[in-house]
Amino acid sequence: MYNGGKILAGLLVFLALGSSPFWYGGGGRSASPPALPLDTPGIRKLTAKQCVEPAPYMKASHMTLLETWRESVVREGNRLYANQEGKQFSMSLSQTCLGCHSNKEKFCDACHSYAGVKPACWSCHTVPPEGRP
């Protein structure tokens, strides 16, 4: 190959530079998802440790649920939500959700910053003192 040494060296430098963000970010290891602590006074008080809906649904679709709640409360004037077992909850982010998950910084924020999402809920809705940074 004509000038083979220079070309191969150049390619190596290019590969090293091009892949540098991956090495810089931990050598290809994926970041481990945050552990979400459930040890809050509100949850300790519960006899059955059960969220509004089953945990897998809440993990995957809590944003959809909250959006439905928002539309239902503000636009349609509904206030109560009945889950699959028929148990009723007040549709309130600050009262119902944060009533149990009062550790907002460790519960909501930890996962949101891991997933790189910035929900605008907290610019208006209030956070209990123990969940503030």
Add this chain to the structure above:
Amino acid sequence: MNWTRRSFLKWGSLALVGLGVRPGAADSGTAEVPRFAPLSKNLKGRRWAMVVDSRKCPPGCRDCIEACHRVHNVPDFGNPKDEVKWIWNEPFKDVFPGQEHPLLGEKLRERPILVLCNHCDNPPCVRVCPTRATYRRPEDGIVMMDYHRCIGCRFCVAGCPYGARSMNFRDPRPFLKAIDPRFPTRTKGVVEKCNFCEERLAQGLRPACVEQFRPVAGFIVQWLIGPCQFEQLVRHARQQ
């Protein structure tokens, strides 16, 4: 195995159909249908009305204004240019410009009258809102705001003939003495106004300003079925 073109296409298309079915089958077990339960103790009205007997307002009293602003986290920016208000005092001559008369005494002309959003039958703020953030609830006539949708265009501020709408030109949170966690605050760039305490009506409570009113003052909140009921309401307030 001897693959013919025909069997390859047959099995291949069958596999594709299978791929299409799988996500649907996986979702069907967990599909969520929103279910809402009706409220039991809420106050219902076909058309809410509030009667304020201004003769019974003690001079200089701001109890109901402060009660409203406290439960709704209304900020006090400390200057009239940025003022945010849900219920406030206005001189008689400005509240009722149609009642202007040369023989009205100066005392009456300047007398403070308590005013709030009129929750109009045909609200101009609703007509001009481009995002339908402001809307009128057909079931009880309350003109409501959805702060989530407000883009801060201030068409409603210009549209309201009564000055009942206020814009948050600055972030309101630093200007709140205490935040009531039961009601959200607003952000910079959002318009706000009286919501007839719809969140309290839903719990079966009367509006905060009405609750705060001293028994000597005639502050009555009622729902209207017809126009004659409103007359009854005013007559009742006069007799007290």
